[in-house]
Amino acid sequence: MPLLVTGSIGLDTLETPAGKREQVIGGSAIYFSYAASFFTPVRLVGVVGEDHPKHLFKVFEGQEVDTGGIEIRKGSKTFRWHGSYVKDMNEAVTVEVDLNVLAERAPKIPQNFLDSKYVFLANTHPVLQQEMLASLKAPKLVVADTMNLWIQTQREELVKLLGKIHGLVLNDGEARLLTEERNLITAARQVLKMGPKFVVIKKGEHGCLLVSDRGAFVLPAYPTEQVVDPTGAGDSFAGGMMGYLATQGGITSAATLKRALAYGTVVASFTISDFSLDGIQRANRDQIDDRWHDLKTAMSF
Amino acid sequence: MPLLVTGSIGLDTLETPAGKREQVIGGSAIYFSYAASFFTPVRLVGVVGEDHPKHLFKVFEGQEVDTGGIEIRKGSKTFRWHGSYVKDMNEAVTVEVDLNVLAERAPKIPQNFLDSKYVFLANTHPVLQQEMLASLKAPKLVVADTMNLWIQTQREELVKLLGKIHGLVLNDGEARLLTEERNLITAARQVLKMGPKFVVIKKGEHGCLLVSDRGAFVLPAYPTEQVVDPTGAGDSFAGGMMGYLATQGGITSAATLKRALAYGTVVASFTISDFSLDGIQRANRDQIDDRWHDLKTAMSF
Numbered sequence: 001m002p003l004l005v006t007g008s009i010g011l012d013t014l015e016t017p018a019g020k021r022e023q024v025i026g027g028s029a030i031y032f033s034y035a036a037s038f039f040t041p042v043r044l045v046g047v048v049g050e051d052h053p054k055h056l057f058k059v060f061e062g063q064e065v066d067t068g069g070i071e072i073r074k075g076s077k078t079f080r081w082h083g084s085y086v087k088d089m090n091e092a093v094t095v096e097v098d099l100n101v102l103a104e105r106a107p108k109i110p111q112n113f114l115d116s117k118y119v120f121l122a123n124t125h126p127v128l129q130q131e132m133l134a135s136l137k138a139p140k141l142v143v144a145d146t147m148n149l150w151i152q153t154q155r156e157e158l159v160k161l162l163g164k165i166h167g168l169v170l171n172d173g174e175a176r177l178l179t180e181e182r183n184l185i186t187a188a189r190q191v192l193k194m195g196p197k198f199v200v201i202k203k204g205e206h207g208c209l210l211v212s213d214r215g216a217f218v219l220p221a222y223p224t225e226q227v228v229d230p231t232g233a234g235d236s237f238a239g240g241m242m243g244y245l246a247t248q249g250g251i252t253s254a255a256t257l258k259r260a261l262a263y264g265t266v267v268a269s270f271t272i273s274d275f276s277l278d279g280i281q282r283a284n285r286d287q288i289d290d291r292w293h294d295l296k297t298a299m300s301f
Numbered sequence: 302m303p304l305l306v307t308g309s310i311g312l313d314t315l316e317t318p319a320g321k322r323e324q325v326i327g328g329s330a331i332y333f334s335y336a337a338s339f340f341t342p343v344r345l346v347g348v349v350g351e352d353h354p355k356h357l358f359k360v361f362e363g364q365e366v367d368t369g370g371i372e373i374r375k376g377s378k379t380f381r382w383h384g385s386y387v388k389d390m391n392e393a394v395t396v397e398v399d400l401n402v403l404a405e406r407a408p409k410i411p412q413n414f415l416d417s418k419y420v421f422l423a424n425t426h427p428v429l430q431q432e433m434l435a436s437l438k439a440p441k442l443v444v445a446d447t448m449n450l451w452i453q454t455q456r457e458e459l460v461k462l463l464g465k466i467h468g469l470v471l472n473d474g475e476a477r478l479l480t481e482e483r484n485l486i487t488a489a490r491q492v493l494k495m496g497p498k499f500v501v502i503k504k505g506e507h508g509c510l511l512v513s514d515r516g517a518f519v520l521p522a523y524p525t526e527q528v529v530d531p532t533g534a535g536d537s538f539a540g541g542m543m544g545y546l547a548t549q550g551g552i553t554s555a556a557t558l559k560r561a562l563a564y565g566t567v568v569a570s571f572t573i574s575d576f577s578l579d580g581i582q583r584a585n586r587d588q589i590d591d592r593w594h595d596l597k598t599a600m601s602f
Binding site: 209 | 484508516518519520522524525526599
């Protein structure tokens with residue numbers, strides 16, 4: 001079943017201990033779409049400026065990603081982010097950010113995308129997230145991401161959104177900020193009270209935590225020595241997770257969610273193995289399944 | 302089979318967001334012994350001063366811990382540590398430390414302990430660790446812990462020790478300091494080259510990592526909302542792990558080590574549920590096995 005994603009598309013300048021890349025393609029929707037497309041067809045909604053790189057539409061070659069929802073806005077400039085992981089591979093320092101077209105109105109979801117049953121609302125203003133959700137006909141499984149900025153400045157709108165979605169994905173710092181709880185399980189349970197049926201807390205190199213009314217599940221990151229560029233790890237994780245869930249007919253049992261989290265974890269391990277999209281572009285479904293089974297074996301005792 | 306442990310015994314003053322306790326019994330050998338005694342008889346070697354609290358020998362009531370190796374040294378004072386977790390539950394800030402008797406000569410291992418086959422050398426000066434090891438007749442499985450201080454000031458002696466032991470337990474910061482490698486798997490592989498057959502890296506609330514020549518295994522911490530006092534978590538983890546290994550006839554296969562790590566993880570979850578030894582003292586083997594099976598189920602997907 002097609003999976004709709006709305007999120008950012010941008011040009012990244014990346015610095016890590018392994019080197020530097022300038023003006024490479026990035027953004028949450030790009031990483032998410034690539035990751036999800038190993039599992040299910042993806043419908044991508046986003047907006048770029050006139051200055052978008054010509055090879056943007058070639059990024060997904062060989063993958064089933066419908067880029068018909070990417071708006072190229074006249075007179076606007078593409079979102080740009082310059083981040084550095086030189087000091088800490090687990091947390092990016094933003095050197096420079098130019099929101100550009102992201103600070104304008106949201107892109108419109110194309111008519112032929114409105115019947116999407118599986119939806120991921122990547123991080124953006126919670127009012128825009130609600131508007132996009134409201135335009136869909138009958139979504140079956142809606143999961144959203146958010147960030148510190150909205151928790152701090154748009155809490156009321158964010159809480160409204162939480163009442164309308166099935167799952168929330170956020171990182172550990174954001175979960176603590178949203179709930180003012182230090183313990184992540186306690187924090188996740190607080191989020192459940194706001195509406196979602198499940199919460200996934202991403203902990204970077206320390207893996208992730210899933211909490212639903214059926215308990216807590218902790219999954220470490222895929223153990224790898226190949227960490228070149230963590231950019232997009234969280235979005236690839238969410239893409240792998242949602243891509244798998246979209247193949248499961250909307251079932252979100254504990255067992256299905258665990259398998260989905262493991263797929264997200266494995267797909268992210270390919271993303272971080274090289275700069276920008278180079279790592280995930282070298283992966284294929286067989287390799288993903290191999291690592292998934294490795295992880296399953298490694299985790300059982 | 303009896304398990305020998307040599308390590309510190311002290312009086313702790315503990316501050317956490319949950320409150321404060323003054324001059325309570327602590328020390329690596331105390332937590333380790335209690336944790337291991339759920340699995341196997343323990344022989345405890347350590348030294349205290351004349352000022353040791355009278356109830357020290359009652360701490361292990363109901364557990365099979367032979368305290369015949371605790372030396373009460375005339376004219377000396379017991380080790381004291383004052384730590385605070387008020388700012389960060391994952392890392393203690395040392396407010397005050399008085400090494401006292403720990404700065405003197407090591408305790409002597411009693412004659413009737415010298416045939417011990419299973420040995421844990423808790424953190425102390427690597428020369429003392431080597432001396433104690435040399436006095437044992439025919440140890441079958443020797444695991445050691447260490448700390449930043451020795452890595453920085455006694456690297457040569459520490460490396461000598463590493464050539465003589467089967468396993469090393471250390472925390473993430475120590476592993477990075479010892480090897481100058483940021484990636485923990487790479488760091489662990491570097492340690493393997495120095496001698497040990499396996500390395501366990503403790504990551505506090507993020508669980509632990511096992512690396513041997515048969516691969517890497519990552520286990521998250523037991524997911525719990527009850528975190529009152531992290532003191533002794535690492536020592537309880539090592540105790541649970543070694544206690545289980547001592548029942549397995551010296552087998553250190555990947556499967557056995559994984560089960561051992563899971564036991565360590567579970568025992569530590571009881572320790573941190575209350576101040577000092579209160580949490581672990583309320584645990585019993587049935588509860589430990591229950592949580593172990595819970596963890597096993599939670600981790601499988």
